[in-house]
Amino acid sequence: MTAPPTRPGQQAADDLAAVREQWGDLLAAIAEPPRGADWMPYERKGFLDQLAADDRHEDDQALDEATVGRLPLILREHPAPANLPALDAVREVEGEVFDMCDVVAERVQRLARDQHGRWTLGSDPSDPWWHMPTHRDAGPMTIASAGSRVFGLHWAARWLGARALDDAADHDLFAPTPATLVDQIADVARTARRRVEGALGRTARTITLDEPCPFCRTGHITVHNGGGDPRAAVATCSTGPACPAPVETERGRRAWRGPALVDLFTALESRRTATAA
Ligand SMILES: [Zn+2]
Known part of the structure; x- marks a missing residue:
């Protein structure tokens, strides 16, 4: 047994x-x-x-x-x-x-x-x-x-x-x-x-980025890292549907998921570079 x-x-x-x-x-x-x-x-x-x-x-x-x-x-x-x-x-x-x-x-x-x-x-x-x-x-x-x-x-x-x-x-x-x-x-x-x-950054946490949204330039970007599940990782802009970011809205906010998170990163980077120049 x-x-x-x-x-x-x-x-x-x-x-x-x-x-x-x-x-x-x-x-x-x-x-x-x-x-x-x-x-x-x-x-x-x-x-x-x-x-x-x-x-x-x-x-x-x-x-x-x-x-x-x-x-x-x-x-x-x-x-x-x-x-x-x-x-x-x-x-x-x-x-x-x-x-x-x-x-x-x-x-x-x-x-x-x-x-x-x-x-x-x-x-x-x-x-x-x-x-x-x-x-x-x-x-x-x-x-x-x-x-x-x-x-x-x-x-x-x-x-x-x-x-x-x-x-x-x-x-x-x-x-x-x-x-x-x-x-x-x-x-x-x-x-x-x-x-x-x-x-590895896989413990669940939610943070607000220091920089404003690179698309509407006023909203705050909040990121939930997914807690180890990359499919659950999402970033949202506080502005709402008026934000022109080229992503869908979830619960009334522009939301980046999956590969779109990389697009958001790239947009933040080029905004940073433009500001520094
Ligand atoms: Zn925005």
Whole structure:
């Protein structure tokens, strides 16, 4: 009989899955300088890249594909990271998740026998265990091996999510995860997800831009960023239907959605340039 996962266990697994799914975006964001358009949903910033058509690197696409199995989706060396808050988020989330894996492994991981009958924690890269970093005797903090950290956050988050779900089918390899430990995993997972989504501008917020509407030149532009759903992102002008902006009205206001948000950005930029000239 397999017991269904507990509610905190399921929540932890869901949050860790959300972290994994957005990890490639966060790594890519490190190389992208903030453009002074913080109100733009992250997904739309890709359109700005195409408009600028200058600094796209070919390996950015490769990042999104490197999300299967134990392929390490890891932090690349950025000689001059453009987006420090994104880099901070990466390091913080990695640290928290890796440390939690160490704690969980110490509590629930069973020793196993290898094919020669020797007790082992395994060293095959396909083994299901979490390996802690090992240290040389030479110095207290000299790391001899990074253990499972070498596989990156993506694999760690998946391993940790499985321990939170605590499938009975795994109980020959892992002891049941105690409820208090599941709660700790859920805390780490919730914080990590919030951190990643915050760094990507995917937490819901509504802001009013400093500049007036570039079309009617008097209205205030209010932007709701969609809270992670780019289809829900919308900007409106306070003037009402009298505003000549070339978009539909919603609830009596001109409203920009989807690709039209990029048009609004472009209009704001050219207005700014014209004012500066
Ligand atoms: Zn307007």
